[in-house]
Amino acid sequence: MIVQFSNGCGTGFSIVTARYYGSKNENELKKSVAASLILGLIISIVITIVSYVSMPYLLTILKTPKSIYHDSLNYIRCISAFLIITMFYNLGAGMLRAIGDSLRPLIVLFCSSIINIALDIVCITILDMGVFGAAVATVIAQVISTIICFFLILRKAKILIPRKEHFQIKSYMINDLLGQGFSMGFMFSIVSIGTIILQSGINSLGTQIITAHTAARKLISLFCLPLSTLAASMATFVSQNKGAQNYERIIKGVRLSNICGIIYPIFLSILIYFTAENLVHLLSGSNTHAVLQNGAMYLKINIPFFIVLSILLNLRNAIQGFGYKITPLFSSIIELIGKIVFTLFLVPTFKYLGVCFCEPIIWCLMASQLIYSYQKIIKPFKAQNY
Known part of the structure; x- marks a missing residue:
């Protein structure tokens, strides 16, 4: 939840910068970068x-098992x-995308993962x-990716570097x-709040399911990188x-981003069908049948629905960009x-199978709403082109 709020703010700030880049207003572009740096520091x-x-209070609300509470607290506090x-x-990544450089942030993000x-x-x-080591690994990877991003800005994107006078920020810029930023952050x-609520249901299913789900979610996050970065670029x-x-x-x-979002999951689904259990074993370190089977089931059910996920992410970010x-x-609601x-009705009945089908079904509902909204937004422009 917290990391995603930071992601949203960064992407939201870059939307403003991108607008000034598109209108070729370099002075306002630099002001937006300066204001983003100051606001980013305060918010973080x-x-x-x-x-x-x-x-500690959030982990208690989540019904975190006592056997993993201490490790969970150390991890999340790090x-x-x-x-x-x-x-x-x-x-940094958002600002590079704001001036049309989508490839370098994707490469940096992939390498960081x-x-x-x-x-790990x-x-x-x-x-x-132990678990604290996973947190340390995440922080180190993020530090490396941050350094690389700002190095690329200094060397390849000097248009983004503000001067002293650009830090005299006006209220209209802060409001924009x-x-x-807050719209995308929230x-x-x-x-993520929905994911946390769902996690409370998962926690009630026991530590083996938690282990399986954690490994599967890490893999989902890795495989989703091309889709999420493409969507952020939109x-x-x-x-x-x-x-x-x-x-x-x-x-x-x-339209092109949606085509890419359809092709990639097709090949990925074929790969996962044959390698899911091995990948769960690699990330979890477990040989327990229940861990491998449930983790693989989550991957095999969710990844084919990346087609729907990609479309909804692309349209949601496109609408935000408008x-x-x-x-x-x-x-998101x-x-x-x-x-x-x-969490309240289906997970208690269907156990982990309910968890596996939760997001794919919701993705379909979200995509339907976003397709309808996007078509309404672009209808006047389609008419103009016609």
């Missing part, structure tokens, strides 16, 4: 303090202590640091950045072209309500 400090203090790194990575997994193995199995957080892509008033290019870009704040937020319903 506040949420670090709040999250670090509140974690992540919370370095949220400033998370925030500034997202700012590989480094994270490698360090080193810290946990070789250095015997906070409006977009949108991502609402999604927000800035649409904002850039809105600034340039090139609506035909927006429509073509969204400047609409409430419509994308409404899709659908997800929150859906996960509450599953």
Whole structure:
């Protein structure tokens, strides 16, 4: 929830920067970068303090088993202590995407994930640091990715580097950045709140299910990187072209991103069908049949629905890039309500199978709402082009 809020703020800030880049207003672009850095610093400090203090209470509310409570607290407090790194990575990657550089942030994110997994193995199995080692691995990977992002900005994207006078921030800029940043931050957080509620249902199923689900979710996060990065790029892509008033290019870009989001999951689903249990074993270190079977089941059910997930992510970010704040937020509310319903009524009945089908069903509902909203938004521009 907390990390996703940081992700959302970074992406939201970059939407404003992208709009000024599209309209070729370099002075306002640099002001937006300067304001984003200041706001990012303030927001990250506040949420670090709040999250670090509140974690014991949140873990209790989540019904975290006593046998893993101490490890859970150490892990999440380590992540919370370095949220400033998370925030500034997202700012750096978002700013690169704002000026049309989508490839480098994707490469950095992919490399960071590989480094994270490698360090997980080193810290946990070789250095015997336990769960805390996983947190350390995550922080180190984020530090590396943040350094690389800002190095790339200094070397390859000097247009993003503000001067002293650009730090004299006006209220209109703060309002614009906070409006977009908080809109996306709350949108991502609402999604994560639903995930937290669902996690409370998963925790009641026992430690073997928790182990299986944790490994499967890590794999899902890795495999979802191309889709999530493509979707994040859509927000800035649409904002850039809105600034340039090139609506035909927006429509073509969204269509192409959806095609990519359909092709990738097809090949990934074939791969997962044959390797799911081995991948769960690799990440969990467990040979327990229940862990491998349940983790593999989650992957085999969810990954084919990446096609739906990709479309909803692309459309949600495209709508955000158009400047609409409430419509994308409404899709997140659908997800929150859906996960509450599953946690209260379906997970107790269908156990982990209910968890596996939870998100695919909700994704279909969200995608339907976003397709309808997107078609309404672009209808006037389609008519113009015709």
